[in-house]
Amino acid sequence: MTTEFKIVEEPKKPLAMHPKKFAMWLFVASVGMLFAALTSAYIVRQAEGNWLYFNLPATLYWTTAVILVSSVTMQMAYWAAKNDQLERVKSLVVITTGLGVVFLVGQLVAWKDLVAQNVYFVGNPSGSFLYVLTGLHGLHIVSALVYLIIVLVSAYRFKIHSKSLAQIEMCTTYWHFLGGLWLYLFIFLLLNR
Numbered sequence: 001m002t003t004e005f006k007i008v009e010e011p012k013k014p015l016a017m018h019p020k021k022f023a024m025w026l027f028v029a030s031v032g033m034l035f036a037a038l039t040s041a042y043i044v045r046q047a048e049g050n051w052l053y054f055n056l057p058a059t060l061y062w063t064t065a066v067i068l069v070s071s072v073t074m075q076m077a078y079w080a081a082k083n084d085q086l087e088r089v090k091s092l093v094v095i096t097t098g099l100g101v102v103f104l105v106g107q108l109v110a111w112k113d114l115v116a117q118n119v120y121f122v123g124n125p126s127g128s129f130l131y132v133l134t135g136l137h138g139l140h141i142v143s144a145l146v147y148l149i150i151v152l153v154s155a156y157r158f159k160i161h162s163k164s165l166a167q168i169e170m171c172t173t174y175w176h177f178l179g180g181l182w183l184y185l186f187i188f189l190l191l192n193r
Contacts, residue, residue, distance in 0.1 A: 020170065021169075024170050024174060028173070028177050031140060031177075032177075032181070035137075038132065039185075042129045043192065045129070052127060056189055056190065057117075058113070060106075060186060060189075063107060064183065066099050066102050066106060067183075069099060070100055070175070073092050077168065078168055078169060081160050081162065086155060086160070093151055093155060094152065096175065100141055100144065104138055107137075126193075130189065140178055147171050151168055154168075
């Protein structure tokens, strides 16, 4: 009786990612490249001269604090979802959404403060760049607020829990990205005004 042993190689598992997560990462990368291009253009244009120097509105300091706190509440919502604390998820997503709205209102107040300093969208390029950078970031915050509302509806329908985290995980990642992007823009503007 002879026994034959065959060595069978286990097939390697392909690297896989949830298709929606992959799409989100592509979107995040493209937004990052957009803002990298804009800040590069800012530096190049500033070096050409004819640049109006002005103080950043004080409102931008507290909106920075608001976006950082909102990142903490969003992360807490994700952790609560991992632990099936669904009521906590709902309340933390509502708080994060509220903080996002406060951030946007603060940005509008900052624009009002810029107008009070005679810094307009049309005119000197320094003002134009500031309005474009903060406006585009604000537009992305609006898209994230829509996403937060979708997550909140899903939480109320019990579609977010420890076994179904993809949606809140992607929302958390996007929200953290926008918070980090704002921090980058704020520091950039502080150092290059």
